[in-house]
Amino acid sequence: MTRRDRPAADGFGALFDPRGVIVAGASTHPGKFGFVSLHNLLAAGYEGEVFATNREGSDVLGVRSAPSVADLPAGRADLVFVCTPAAANPDLLRACAAKGVRAAFVTSAGYGEAGAAGRRAEAELVTLADELGLLLAGPNGQGVVSTPSKLCAQIVAPYPPAGRIGVASQSGNLVSSFMNYAVQSGIGISRAVSAGNAAAVGVADYLDWYADDPETAVGLAYVEGVPDGRAFFERVRSVVSRKPLVLVKGGATTGGQRAAASHTGSLATDDAVFDGACRQAGVTRAATVEEAFEAAATFATQPLPAGPRVAVVTTAGGWGVVTADAITRSELELVALPDDLRDAVDTKLPPRWSRANPVDLAGGETRDTIPEVLELIASHPEVDAVIYLGLGIQSNQARLMRDGPFWPDHGLDRIVAYHERQDARFAEAAAEISAATAKPILTATELAVADPANPGPATVRATGRLCYASANRAVTALEHLWRHARFASRRSQDRS
Amino acid sequence: MPHTLSEAQSKHLLAAYGVPFAPDRLVADPEGAVTAAEALGFPTVVKLCGDRIAHKTERGLVRLGLADAAAVRTAGADLLAAAAAEDGDVSLLVAPMVRGTRELIAGLATDPQFGMTVVLGVGGVLAEAVADVVVRLVPIDRIDATEMMAGLATQRLLGPFRGEPPVDGDAVAEVLLGLSAAAEAEPGIVSADLNPLIVVDGRPVAVDALVEVSGRVALRAPVPG
Numbered sequence: 001m002t003r004r005d006r007p008a009a010d011g012f013g014a015l016f017d018p019r020g021v022i023v024a025g026a027s028t029h030p031g032k033f034g035f036v037s038l039h040n041l042l043a044a045g046y047e048g049e050v051f052a053t054n055r056e057g058s059d060v061l062g063v064r065s066a067p068s069v070a071d072l073p074a075g076r077a078d079l080v081f082v083c084t085p086a087a088a089n090p091d092l093l094r095a096c097a098a099k100g101v102r103a104a105f106v107t108s109a110g111y112g113e114a115g116a117a118g119r120r121a122e123a124e125l126v127t128l129a130d131e132l133g134l135l136l137a138g139p140n141g142q143g144v145v146s147t148p149s150k151l152c153a154q155i156v157a158p159y160p161p162a163g164r165i166g167v168a169s170q171s172g173n174l175v176s177s178f179m180n181y182a183v184q185s186g187i188g189i190s191r192a193v194s195a196g197n198a199a200a201v202g203v204a205d206y207l208d209w210y211a212d213d214p215e216t217a218v219g220l221a222y223v224e225g226v227p228d229g230r231a232f233f234e235r236v237r238s239v240v241s242r243k244p245l246v247l248v249k250g251g252a253t254t255g256g257q258r259a260a261a262s263h264t265g266s267l268a269t270d271d272a273v274f275d276g277a278c279r280q281a282g283v284t285r286a287a288t289v290e291e292a293f294e295a296a297a298t299f300a301t302q303p304l305p306a307g308p309r310v311a312v313v314t315t316a317g318g319w320g321v322v323t324a325d326a327i328t329r330s331e332l333e334l335v336a337l338p339d340d341l342r343d344a345v346d347t348k349l350p351p352r353w354s355r356a357n358p359v360d361l362a363g364g365e366t367r368d369t370i371p372e373v374l375e376l377i378a379s380h381p382e383v384d385a386v387i388y389l390g391l392g393i394q395s396n397q398a399r400l401m402r403d404g405p406f407w408p409d410h411g412l413d414r415i416v417a418y419h420e421r422q423d424a425r426f427a428e429a430a431a432e433i434s435a436a437t438a439k440p441i442l443t444a445t446e447l448a449v450a451d452p453a454n455p456g457p458a459t460v461r462a463t464g465r466l467c468y469a470s471a472n473r474a475v476t477a478l479e480h481l482w483r484h485a486r487f488a489s490r491r492s493q494d495r496s
Numbered sequence: 497m498p499h500t501l502s503e504a505q506s507k508h509l510l511a512a513y514g515v516p517f518a519p520d521r522l523v524a525d526p527e528g529a530v531t532a533a534e535a536l537g538f539p540t541v542v543k544l545c546g547d548r549i550a551h552k553t554e555r556g557l558v559r560l561g562l563a564d565a566a567a568v569r570t571a572g573a574d575l576l577a578a579a580a581a582e583d584g585d586v587s588l589l590v591a592p593m594v595r596g597t598r599e600l601i602a603g604l605a606t607d608p609q610f611g612m613t614v615v616l617g618v619g620g621v622l623a624e625a626v627a628d629v630v631v632r633l634v635p636i637d638r639i640d641a642t643e644m645m646a647g648l649a650t651q652r653l654l655g656p657f658r659g660e661p662p663v664d665g666d667a668v669a670e671v672l673l674g675l676s677a678a679a680e681a682e683p684g685i686v687s688a689d690l691n692p693l694i695v696v697d698g699r700p701v702a703v704d705a706l707v708e709v710s711g712r713v714a715l716r717a718p719v720p721g
């Protein structure tokens with residue numbers, strides 16, 4: 001693969017925020033990509049103009065289609081979404097460029113993944129796109145999503161909620177996975193793109209553009225192979241100097257490498273070398289897809305910790321103990337509770353509380369205890385981050401009461417309303433205190449997945465934050481934030 | 497064709513870029529070895545040295561723990577006698593015996609996708625099974641070097657150990673920075689191995705060095721014949 005220059009930013013603007021989109025090869029058959037992509041584009045509420053072409057010139061989903069791009073008005077579409085057969089694409093791109101199109105997302109297969117003839121066609125397509133000044137995404141990719149433009153130009157689901165995570169992936173289905181997590185958690189996506197064969201534009205190119213994109217707070221990438229490792233390293237290092245970048249790599253083991261070789265044709269990479277390059281570049285490398293999403297979601301929604309010192313606030317002992325274990329195994333530090341902080345918390349609780357970190361309230365809390373204790377702890381200068389456990393347990397009991405045979409009599413309606421109000425209040429307090437202190441406060445409870453409608457986790461979600469499904473997952477995400485902050489801080493001190 | 501430098505040449509080349517080595521002397525014959533050993537102090541190590549000799553230990557060309565002049569003289573004579581015709585020009589390398597319970601390895605390796613890398617690992621007889629290795633791309637800076645040591649999994653081995661002080665992170669960083677500087681300045685280097693780096697009073701001492709060069713790119717630092 002020859003080394004290419006960084007693509008012009010103008011083409012990325014056309015790809016992610018087009019004024020209008022042409023779906024080339026629109027189909028009336030609801031099983032075809034040419035139908036599905038047009039459907040998804042319209043269903044997500046894209047506000048720009050939508051054009052379509054198909055050979056018969058028939059209407060598709062109420063969109064008037066033309067037999068060819070030549071029949072469409074000029075200067076109205078910036079992006080063409082290509083579902084036509086590979087052989088038709090050179091003429092199509094020429095016609096689109098003549099109408100002012102500046103970016104093409106090519107879903108068509110039959111290119112680099114399809115033998116020598118396909119590789120030749122792919123190389124010719126790249127040369128042609130360069131001549132025409134078109135940004136060429138794909139080919140053989142699943143599509144592009146951009147929530148600021150309500151753009152869902154892809155042949156797969158879902159359309160995610162809007163947010164600040166920018167996704168780029170060598171595998172289209174991993175884009176879908178990340179977006180499914182976004183749907184589930186409510187932590188949304190700014191841009192997402194499947195690089196497909198990455199003939200002209202690779203994962204690093206998209207990440208580089210995200211690093212300057214005001215809609216994106218953090219990059220999230222899946223890669224299997226990096227043919228020019230040194231160039232990739234330089235690019236991602238530059239990205240990390242501007243924004244956090246979370247990466248998960250497929251093919252980290254010999255078994256995965258064999259699978260990657262047949263999937264994207266990626267060469268095996270010595271994982272120790274790849275891992276070292278990530279650490280040197282400051283890339284946040286996650287071990288699994290869900291760990292990667294949760295790290296990115298945390299970067300997108302929490303302040304960075306200034307140090308490793310974590311305090312745990314829990315309404316019950318066992319949760320605190322396992323969380324202390326997880327923190328101790330990590331590069332975070334379970335901070336010894338400072339004397340003045342212990343004395344301050346002591347004024348809020350009956351004497352049976354733990355008097356140490358984890359701060360175990362031991363059921364001693366009254367109406368305002370949790371917000372007050374959270375605030376005391378998060379405000380203390382020797383605490384860099386807080387993990388809060390036990391949210392939603394009273395609302396869980398409330399649900400049992402609501403669903404039980406005695407509802408709403410015997411005073412159940414009043415106590416249920418109280419507990420649900422309290423849990424919502426605690427979740428709001430965690431977000432407000434985090435914002436006010438500029439310190440991360442991560443709330444963890446399995447109720448986030450066991451009962452997402454529980455007012456505790458539901459309110460965490462409403463505050464725009466991730467409710468972690470377990471304390472150890474919160475610890476892992478927080479450790480990633482701390483490593484990134486430490487990386488940046490060491491380098492900035494060195495340069496000053 | 498890539499080829500290896502002799503131990504003496506390898507050390508000389510890497511030392512020129514700041515890799516610290518224990519003092520040693522290259523001599524022609526057993527009497528020279530005795531003089532060198534008396535200057536450096538007993539116990540002594542004598543090795544057969546030549547630029548075509550890459551696997552000294554496997555061939556029994558290293559004599560350890562020589563206690564006095566007689567032992568050094570005998571070892572020197574035996575080693576010269578053990579040289580094969582295909583070894584080419586050979587000489588004797590005399591060094592003080594270095595003892596330590598902990599061993600590290602460090603080096604340079606060319607990765608097909610990422611190019612030249614600096615490697616640090618836990619060494620010793622169990623090194624392959626332990627497989628505790630960290631890698632960075634050349635060039636590295638002091639922060640990278642410090643983070644490399646912190647990145648080894650067996651941190652307990654690096655702390656205070658059996659009455660010895662913790663491994664000096666700055667001293668390990670000097671070795672890694674020297675390797676990186678050598679690789680940057682000398683595109684002719686294909687690989688380098690410092691194996692073992694014996695930890696003596698907390699400081700890593702490289703007691704062997706093997707540099708492989710491409711042969712197509714001339715070395716910039718002077719290397720003794």
